[in-house]
Amino acid sequence: MKQKILLLFTVFSLIACKRESxxxxxxxxxxxxxxxxxxxxxxxxxxxxxxxxxxxxxxxxxxxxxxxxxxxxxxxxxxxxxxxxxxxxxxxxxxxxxxxxxxxxxxxxxxxxxxxxxxxxxxxxxxxxxxxxxxxxxxxxxxxxxxxxxxxxxxxxxxxxxxxxxxxxxxxxxxxxxxxxxxxxxxxxIQKNYDDLKQMALTAKEKPVVLANEMYGDVWYLPGGNTSVAHYIADANASYIMKDNKDEKALTMTFEEVYAKAGGVQYWVNAGSHASKKEMLAMNPFYGKLDVFTKGKMYTIAGKEKLKANDFFESGAVRADLILKDYIKIFHPELLPGYQLTYMKELQ
The missing domain is CATH 3.40.50.1980 (Nitrogenase molybdenum iron protein domain)
Structure with missing residues (x-):
């Protein structure tokens, strides 16, 4: 018994020393x-x-x-x-x-x-x-x-x-x-994956213009130019319409203000979690006036969604590399020909 106690004491001492160092x-x-x-x-x-x-x-x-x-x-x-x-x-x-x-x-x-x-x-x-x-x-x-x-x-x-x-x-x-x-x-x-993907994005020949988020009531909540959405778009080598803004919070704008900035937009991302463009248009007919709605590509964050749960806000909080990979696939599909989107979903 004494030998067992001595052995335990030795083990605990070693652990304590290791912890103390x-x-x-x-x-x-x-x-x-x-x-x-x-x-x-x-x-x-x-x-x-x-x-x-x-x-x-x-x-x-x-x-x-x-x-x-x-x-x-x-x-x-x-x-x-x-x-x-x-x-x-x-x-x-x-x-x-x-x-x-x-x-x-x-x-x-x-x-x-x-x-x-x-x-x-x-x-x-x-x-x-x-x-x-x-x-x-x-x-x-x-x-x-x-x-x-x-x-x-x-x-x-x-x-x-x-x-x-x-x-x-x-x-x-x-x-x-x-x-x-x-x-x-x-x-x-994850950091290495992210940095490697960011470097890959820089090899793209084009830098598309991007719009983000959607309206709630009469207000369009655009991500500020220093928000995570803006950082992802920049790291995916695309040009966000509010890239020169410095806010870390959402910017509140009217549809008219967004419309004035959205002339050359090719991609619309984070467009809620709608099932279709038809559903989106039924909620807000103004969307149909945007060129990107009729001629561009639109993506929601509903790629991994079950009822009220959305994995974009769960595992996506950790997997910055996979979110960036999704954005690169959207803006520069030729760079990731075999990759299927994880968190994003194209709106039809």
């Missing part, structure tokens, strides 16, 4: 300007927007987590860690077949929606941590969860506008779930 680094790992983390003195420190967290060695890796945003499921699935999820909100928006199967089998619980969380159920599940975007109107709920000893972690991945910075959140999830090496390797692979 990693912790000696004072360098921050920058996900983006919003989010950074580092390990020091046996503590994982995270800065996420206006929130700061400190996690001791005995707190991570997490074994039981709850996700309150479907987009975060993409990171967990990419790391093959779906079995660590014990609860999700609004499961109808989650695309992952494995997560849906775990829900069906009762291994993952439905903990409400973004309109109303089931606080009692969340507390009864006793998660190690909850991952969510911060919604100010839920501050009282967050405080109640914290008062019951539940760690609530706010992440800003939805705010990131540079595609690979959004992908880089996989590194942070790797730290939390004890999959640091897998996360780092996966990020590097």
């Amino acid at each position: 990693k912790n000696s680094s004072s360098d921050w790992t920058n996900i983006s300007t919003r989010t950074q983390f580092k390990e020091h003195d046996g503590v994982l420190e995270l800065k996420s927007g206006k929130f700061t967290y400190h996690f001791k060695q005995n707190q991570i890796p997490f074994k039981k987590i709850i996700l309150l945003n479907a987009s975060m499921a993409g990171y967990i699935s990419e790391l093959g860690a779906e079995n660590l999820i014990i609860g999700v909100s609004s499961p109808e928006y989650i695309y992952s077949e494995k997560i849906q199967q775990l829900l069906e089998n009762g291994k993952i619980q439905n903990v409400g929606s973004e309109q109303k969380y089931d606080v009692e159920k969340i507390i009864s599940l006793k998660p190690d941590a909850i991952f969510t975007n911060h919604i100010a109107s839920f501050d009282n709920t967050y405080e109640l969860l914290k008062n019951n000893g539940i760690q609530v972690i706010f992440l800003d991945e939805y705010k990131e506008q540079k595609p690979l910075e959004k992908t880089a959140y996989i590194k942070l999830f790797g730290e939390f779930l004890g999959k640091e090496k897998e996360a780092d390797a996966r990020y590097k692979e």
